[in-house]
Amino acid sequence: MDAYEELLERLKNIDLISQIGGLLGWDQEVLMPPKAAALRAEQLAWVSKTGHEATTDPRIGELLTELEAREDLNDVQSANVRLARDSYDKATKLPTEFVEEMAKHKSQSLISWQKARAEDDFSIFRDDLAKMVYLARQKADYLGYEELRYDALLDIYESGLTVSRVDPLFAGLRENVAPLVKAVVERGERPEMGFIENNSWSQSGQESLSQSVSEALGFDFAAGRRDASTHPFCGGPNPDDVRWTTRYSETDPFGSLYGSMHETGHGLYEQGRPRNLDFQPAGQANGLGVHESQSRLFENQVGRSREFCEWALPIWKENFPENMEGVSAEDLWRAVNLVEPSLIRTESDEATYNLHIMIRYEVEKKLIAGEIEVDDLPDVWDDMYEEFLGIRAPNRTLGVLQDIHWSMGAFGYFPTYTLGNLYAAQLLAKAREDLPDHDEQIRNGDFAPILDWMRSRVHARGSILEPAALIEEATGSPPSPDAFVEYLQDKVKRLYGLTA
C-alpha cells in the first residue's frame, strides 16, 4: 500500500475513535443516568487511551517522514500530512507520566475550584491553581515555542496563533470598544426590558421558538438533534449526526434562543464540512476561532440585527401571544442588544463580551510568563475590571473564580472566543459585498444566501488552510479587529445615538 493510503487508513481509525468519544461525551452531558458516571469515565478513559495509542503509533511517524520528503502532494494531501504531523508531535512530545499527572490534577483542581467558588474563598483553590500554572508552563516547554511560552498554549486551540498575532487584535478592541462601552454607561439609557422581565416564559414556547429559528437558519434535523443540557454545547460524532443543546429559564427567553442560534451556528459549520474528506484531518472544521466565528455570526451578526428581529417577531408572538402583545420589532431589537457592563462573562452582552476576554488574555499572558503569580490574581482581576468595565466584583465568586477553564488547565483557550467575534464581523463585511440584499434577505427569513456564502468560503474548506490563511482567503485580508469595531460602533450609534 502507498504510504499516503496507509496514513489515511490510520487517520480514519483515529477519527472513528474520536467520533465514538463524541457520542459518549454527548450522552454523558445530555441523558446518562446519574449512577452511570463512574463506568462512563472508564469507557472514556479507554477511548482516550486507545485514541492516544493510535495517534502516537511510531508507524505514523515513519509515514509522515516519508511523505514530508515527497513533492507531489496536492493541497489536501499536504494539509493531511501537516495536520497529522501536528497531532503526532503534540501527542508524542508530552511524556505519558506528564499526561497522567495533568489528568489527575485536573480532576482534583476541578473539585477545589468548585468548592472555592461555592464558599467564595480563593485560598481553597490557590494551591491547585498554582500547580496547574506550573503544569501549563511545563506543557508549553514540552510542546516548544519560538518566542513566548504562552504561544505554545495558544497554538493548541488555534493552530499558528501567537501573542504577536493576538496583541494587535486586542489593542484594537481596547482602544475602540472600551471607550464605546464607557460612553453608553455614561449616557445611562436603558432599553425597555419590562416585557421580558415582568413575564414568565414557558419552556415549551421557548423550545418551539428555538426549533423554528434553527430550522429556518438551515440546520438539518435529519442529520442532527436539539436537546437540553446544563451547559449548552454542540457535539455529536460527525457531520451526519450533529447534536446541539440549550437550556431554558422561565425568566429569560433570550438565553435559550440566542444560545440555540449560537449552537446552531456551530452545527451548521459541522454539517457543511467537505464530505469527500470524511475521516481526514483536512476535512475537519478549522480551529476554535473559526468555529466560534460561525456561532457568533448567527447568534449576533444575524440574530441581533434589526432585520432578524423583524422577521422573528411573528414567531415570538405565535409562541408567546400574551407576553409579546404590543411589542414591536424595534422593542425586541433594543432588548436583545442591551449593553450593560456586568461581572460575569457568560451573561455579558455583545459589546462588553470581548473586554471580559481581553482581561483574561492579558492575565494569562502575564501568568504564564511569570510576570504575575497566582497570589496576585484576585486583585489584578478586580483592578482590570474596574479599569475597562468600570465595575468591581464584590467577592471572588463573581470575580476571578467565575470560569471553569483554569481549573482544567485550559490556558490559551479564552482568546478564541474573541477571535470568533472578529472573524465573524470580517466574514460578514466581505459577504455583504457579494450579497447586496443581505439585510432584506434576513428581513424575509431567507438565510440561504448567507449560509451558502459561509458554506463555500469557510465550511467546505475544512482545515485545508491554517485558520489565519482561511480568513485571508475568504475575505482578502488577514485577521483584523477593524470590521468588528466598525460593526459595533455602527450598532451602538443606531441603538444609543452616539459614537465613541
Place this chain on the structure above:
Amino acid sequence: MDAYEELLERLKNIDLISQIGGLLGWDQEVLMPPKAAALRAEQLAWVSKTGHEATTDPRIGELLTELEAREDLNDVQSANVRLARDSYDKATKLPTEFVEEMAKHKSQSLISWQKARAEDDFSIFRDDLAKMVYLARQKADYLGYEELRYDALLDIYESGLTVSRVDPLFAGLRENVAPLVKAVVERGERPEMGFIENNSWSQSGQESLSQSVSEALGFDFAAGRRDASTHPFCGGPNPDDVRWTTRYSETDPFGSLYGSMHETGHGLYEQGRPRNLDFQPAGQANGLGVHESQSRLFENQVGRSREFCEWALPIWKENFPENMEGVSAEDLWRAVNLVEPSLIRTESDEATYNLHIMIRYEVEKKLIAGEIEVDDLPDVWDDMYEEFLGIRAPNRTLGVLQDIHWSMGAFGYFPTYTLGNLYAAQLLAKAREDLPDHDEQIRNGDFAPILDWMRSRVHARGSILEPAALIEEATGSPPSPDAFVEYLQDKVKRLYGLTA
C-alpha cells in the same frame, strides 16, 4: 503480573469495548438522526473489529492454557477461565473470511426477507434463506458438536444447551399445553374486551402507567432509563446504565404495559448483577434462557396474576379515569389473560406462545439436519400451525415469513424464549416455598420479597454456573416443564373453569 491478573485486565478491555458498543447500539435504535446510519455502521464495525481482535489475541490463548492447568482456582476464577475459553474458541474457530461472508449475507438476506414479507412472496427470500441455512450448517461444523449439528447452534445462545436437553421440555409442552389450548378454543368463551377495544388510550397515560409499574417493581431509574423505540428492547452499557424501551399504540394499552414489565424484568436482572465481578465474564448475566426467565416472570407470572391486577387497578384508573370506569380487577385480569390461538408469535398469549416456539424449534432442527429443505418450509410451517394451534395462515407473510431471525442466521435462538417461560415458572414455584405470602405481597404492591429472592438466587450468581446448573442450584431440580404446565393448567382452570 500473574497470568490470572493479566487475563482479567484483557477481559476488562473486552468488556469496555462491548459496553461502548451497547451504548452505540442503543442510541441507534432510540434517537439517532436518520442520516447518521451509514457512519454509525462504520463506528459499530470498528467496535466489532476491535472487540474481535482483543478477544482472539493469541496471548489470551496462552494465558488460558496456563490457567487451565492450574488447580488452585476458586469457583469464580474457574468460571472466568471457562467463559473466556468459550468466547476465545467460538471467535477463533470461525475463519475471518467466513465471518465476513456471513455479515455480508446477513445484510443481503435481511433486505430480501423484508421484500418477501412486504410482497407476500416466499420465492423472493428463498435463495438467500437457502444460503443462510448452508452457512448456518457450516458455522455449526466450524464450532463443532458431539451429537447433532443443531446442538452447536443452540449452544451459542445458551451454553450447554442440546437437542437431547430441549426435546423433553418441548415434549412436556406438546403433551399438556396443546390440549389445554384446544379445550379453551372448543369452549368458545371470550372475556369481555370491550373496555379495551372500544376506547382510545393516550400515550401520556400509558407512559405514566409504565413508569409507575416499573418503579414499583424495583427498577432503579438513577441507574437506567425508559424510552420509546420501534422494536422494544433492554440494552445499555452496564448495570449502572440499563436502558429499556417500549412502544405505544393508542388502541392497545397492554402492549406498552406488558412490554414495559418484560423489559423491566430484563433490566432488574442487569441491575442485580454481582458488582464485585464488574468487567468479568463471571459477573455477566447468564444465558438468554435465564435472562428471559426474569422478563417473563415479571411480565406474566407476576404481571398477569389476579393479585397484580388488583394492585394495579387504581393506577390504571388514575391514568385513564374514563376508559376504566366500572372496570373491576376481575375484568382486567380476564382481559390481560385472553387465550386465543393466533398466527403471529409476537402477538400471542401466554398459553399459546410456547406452541409458536415449539413449531420453530422442530422446523429448525429438521432444517439444520437436512431432513427438510428450504422449499419444504412454507407448507411444513402451515401444517404444524394447523396441527398444534388449529389455524392455518392465509398467506406467507402471516406464516413462515413473519420472523426476522432466520434472515439474520439466528438458528437456535427461538428455544431460549420458551426456556425462559419454563425457568420462570420453576423459579417462582420454588420461591413460593420461601415466600408463603407471595400472593398477598403482590396484591399490596410489595414486590421487594420476590425481587430479593431472584436477586440472591439468580442475579447475584452471574454466570458463575452454567445456565442449567444455575436453575438446579436455585430450585433444587434440573430444568423441567412441569412447573410451567402446572401453572398454566391452574390458571386456565381459574379463567375458563376447565382442565385439559
